Amino acid sequence: MKTPTLPLFDRPEGMTTHDYAFARLRQAIMVGSFRPGTSVTIRGLAEALESSPTPVREALRQLTSIGALQVLENRRIVVPHITPARFEELISLRIALESHAARRAVAHLTERQIERISAIDDSIEDEIRRGDQAAALIANQAFHRTIYTANPDQIVMPLIESVWLQLxxxxxxxxxxxxxxxVVDRxxxxxxxxxxxxxxxxxxxxxxxxxxxxxGFDQQAIARLLKLAA
Amino acid sequence: MKTPTLPLFDRPEGMTTHDYAFARLRQAIMVGSFRPGTSVTIRGLAEALESSPTPVREALRQLTSIGALQVLENRRIVVPHITPARFEELISLRIALESHAARRAVAHLTERQIERISAIDDSIEDEIRRGDQAAALIANQAFHRTIYTANPDQIVMPLIESVWLQLxxxxxxxxxxxxxxxVVDRxxxxxxxxxxxxxxxxxxxxxxxxxxxxxGFDQQAIARLLKLAA
DNA sequence: TTTGCGAAAATGTGATCACAAAATGAGATT
DNA sequence: AATCTCATTTTGTGATCACATTTTCGCAAA
Structure with a gap:
């Protein structure tokens, strides 16, 4: 299976074909729908999205430039493999970027926003209880994103999402x-x-x-997981 | 003048038209050849690069997704304006990202690499003495890049360069x-x-x-500069 | 069974074209 | 002089096609 099935995704009216392709692929990668090493072809995706190569190629180029996909020497596009070292690197980057973003968001958060963040945290636990891992994951990302984006002039969110995509x-x-x-109750x-x-x-x-x-996964657990991915 | 002149840039053999357009535009933005607010058109650039819209559009899409360019509501593409708040945000991000990258590079640097870094630092002062600001700037970036990329598994360099592009x-x-x-002698x-x-x-x-x-520019100096850019 | 070869299929690339929307500018009206 | 109107031009978008390269796969030879 070269082109995995894409998660559902409503297409807002007025959205360009290119933006739709980008958003849908991005979402799929972000929530782990693609396995490392999966190869993605322009024509395959164009067919899956019922469009043509041009907008799909643009979407793929964007995804590669933010690290979500990787272009090989032969110009084929794949979901990047993850080594233990790369994994550790990504986690340490998350910590550096997100603690920085969180610190600089504090002054901008209103009481109302903090309540909303608390409500999102409740919804995370709801989804976990319901057993919907993908939904819990998305809610968890919303929790973090809502904090960081309280800072209106923030530049860091796209960089953080780039790291999320790579994870x-x-x-x-x-x-x-x-x-x-x-979910650790931090x-x-x-x-x-x-x-x-x-x-x-x-x-x-x-x-x-x-x-x-x-x-928190230790190196051994990661190595085991990565072997499963190969 | 809608499409500013692009700095010289040799096109390596075998490089695709798209990669060439991307690299050349990226370099131009990185060294400050484009003023904030400058609008960039697909056809204009295609003509300047003696190619066609397709590869240029892909290059522009990549540049927008790494923050180097901005798409407006009307889908036109411009060089982003910089507010004092945005500027301060970018500098604080540089500090967070680069001190993190530097710390994690230390263990990987060989004596030989450190000597090379020292040589790059000398070349920076040479260029300053010669009065070639652009060359000094590029050498300064090489100084930082050489340190950070000593870490072979590093993910952070593209993010740092995204911030450089926005500056x-x-x-x-x-x-x-x-x-x-x-150049402060740090x-x-x-x-x-x-x-x-x-x-x-x-x-x-x-x-x-x-x-x-x-x-180190204080808010006033930045405000003055930004006014000049308007 | 394995290896080597060649045709066929798949794939990335880039130019071109048609279409729709937005911007521009000239001329008329107030 | 300022404003409105409408035709013209500019611009972004996306589908299609031709070309070159790579990959795939069947078949024959070792």
């Missing part, structure tokens, strides 16, 4: 082999710190959340 | 209004710290270098 494939594998998502800690406007504590909570979440 | 336009304006580039400090394998000191030196370099 997507390993995340998909992990979800297949973990019967149940456990979110409450972060929310409390937000209420206290304690920038340092917020940054620490976010860093711990990342480290103990997906980052 | 490019303001940098071009600054160069027009500064008779002489002054490079020697960084090199010494590299030799001592002192990760913390390396990170601090890089952070100080950024802060006291372009980041």
């Amino acid at each position: 997507g494939p390993i995340l998909g594998i992990a979800m297949e082999h973990v019967s149940e998502l456990y 979110h409450r800690e972060a929310i409390d710190a937000l209420r206290r406007r304690d920038e340092g504590a917020v940054a620490d909570a976010i860093a711990a959340d990342i480290r103990e979440g997906i980052g | 490019g336009p303001i940098l071009g304006i600054a160069m027009e209004h500064v008779s002489e580039l002054y 490079h020697r400090e960084a090199i010494d710290a590299l030799r001592r394998r002192d990760e913390g000191a390396v990170a601090d030196a890089i952070a100080a270098d950024i802060r006291e370099g372009i980041g």
